[in-house]
Amino acid sequence: MSSSDQTRFRLPRGARADAVLAIGVFVLVALGAEGQRLSGGGDSLSSLVISWVLVTAVCGALLFRRRCPVAVGWFTVLVTGVYYLLSDIDGPLVIVPVVALYAIAAQGRLRSAVAMAAAMVIGVSAGTLAGGSDVNGTSVFMLTGWLVAVVALGNGRHGRVAYAEEEARLRATEERLRIARELHDVIGHNIxxxxxxxxxxxxxxxxxxxxRAGAALSAIETGSRTILRELRATLGVLRRVDEDAPRVPAPGLARADELVASAKLAGLAVRIERSGAERPLPAPVDLAAYRIVQESLTNAARHGRARAVTIRLGYGDRELTVAVEDDGRGAAARPAAAGGGSGIAGMTERAQALGGDLAADPRPGGGFAVRARLPYGAGEPTEWSDR
Known part of the structure; x- marks a missing residue:
């Protein structure tokens, strides 16, 4: 952390913020009340004591506004009303219930805030009708407008906070799904x-x-080593916050030969056919294509018991098409195709996240086919760079 971050001024939070608010409002009210007392003069000692006790009680109630906001709100309204009835000093104590009103509305307690604002307007109106000389109809109208504005501002803040929290939850859910999908693809294929x-x-x-099981053991050793390498790279990316770019190349079609070699060790005869002019792919498209091919080979070897697989990559002007066809047992032995697994669902999510689509169906002549369309989108690179 830099020295500027350590010395940067930070606003108090929690109980400290409540204490600062209570003290600040008390000072403001005290200055206003004392100014009016000095200008008016002639206040009795008992009236002065009562005024300061009530001011202290109302301002001190703000210390508990987080623990019991509604109770604090009603307390400030009632005690402020008593203050204006008994005190000879017409201080600006009404600021305190207004602050409490905003806090209640900002917490989403709209009904309590409206009831509290209505009680304040009714109380002031009753005092006006009873012949109070300090407040008239215009003042009541202005107070009503201020209270409505305070409630609206508090409710608006509550809406913004709720929206931000919902967005954060959605981002966290999407990130968990992305991590789960990535780990599934990294580990599932080689396992x-x-x-x-x-x-x-x-x-x-x-x-x-x-x-002699030497060849099989060698393939198992190679596969386990690949798992460890990719798992370390994936976990390294998840742990990385403000570090340099990863040293391990990101999975992409440039590493398709590794998938082919791994599949051949499992007894699959894999052939890659490319059409169109090969071009640099945006990183999300490159990764999605690699994972789709990887998962399709996994399903062909594990569930379809296939012997031969053909991978077709079509480089179009606006999108990449990926087709993986095998000669296995179709969908009968593939739980992912029937909804019991996450492989095909994960591939579909990857394609849809890029604005494309994916279909996974049995082939008419036997076997299984996965076909994906991956649009390049706006993130297509203009220059090729080694990753």
């Missing part, structure tokens, strides 16, 4: 490949006890 290799080796050992 599935390890599972396939281990199962194949165990099955082969049952058939042929002399079978």
């Amino acid at each position: 599935s490949m390890i599972n396939v290799q281990a199962g194949a080796a165990r099955h082969q050992l049952k058939k042929d006890p002399a079978f």
Whole structure:
């Protein structure tokens, strides 16, 4: 933290803010009341004592406005009314219930705020009708306008705070979903490949006890190493706040050959076909395409028991199309396709987040096909930079 951040003035909060508010209002009211007393003169000692006791009680009530705002509001209204009835000093004590009124409205207690404002207007109107010389009809009208404005301002602040909190909750939910989707894609693919290799080796050992499992163990070792590398990179990004850019390249189609090599170790024959003029892809599109291919290969190996997979990448002028087709068992053994998993749902979310779409359906001639359309959007880079 810089020295400027440490020395920067910060407004008090919580109980300290209430204490500052109570003291500030007390000083303001005291100065106003004392000024009127000196100009008017002739006040009795008993009236002076009563006035200062009531002023102190009303201002001191603001210390508890957070714990019991409605009770404090009504207390300030009633005691302020008593003050104007008994005291010979016409101080500006009405400021205190107005402050309490704003606090109540800002907390979203609109009914209590309206009832409190109405009680203040009725009380002042009753005093005017009873022949009070200090207040007239114009003053009542102006007071009503001020109270309505205070309630409206407090309620408006409550609405802004509630909107900001809802936005923060939505952002947190989206971030949790993004992290969950990323971890699923990072771990799920390689774990599935390890599972396939281990199962194949165990099955082969049952058939042929002399079978050498070196290739399977090597594939498992490679897959576990990849898991650790990508998991560390992902967690490093999550922990990073104000650090340099990540040293590990972000997943993208430039690393598609790694996916192909991993899939081949699991027994899949993978072929990549590209059409259109290859171009630098925006980072979100590049990552989404990589994850869609990765998840499709995982499903083909683990659920579809496929042997051959074709990946088609179409570089259009405005969007990238990704198609992954396999010769497996279609949707029958794929719980994600039937709603029991998160793989296809995660791929769909990635495509929709970019303004595209994704379809995952059985192929008419057998097997399964995943087709995605990923628009480049406004974030298409103008220059290629190594990541």
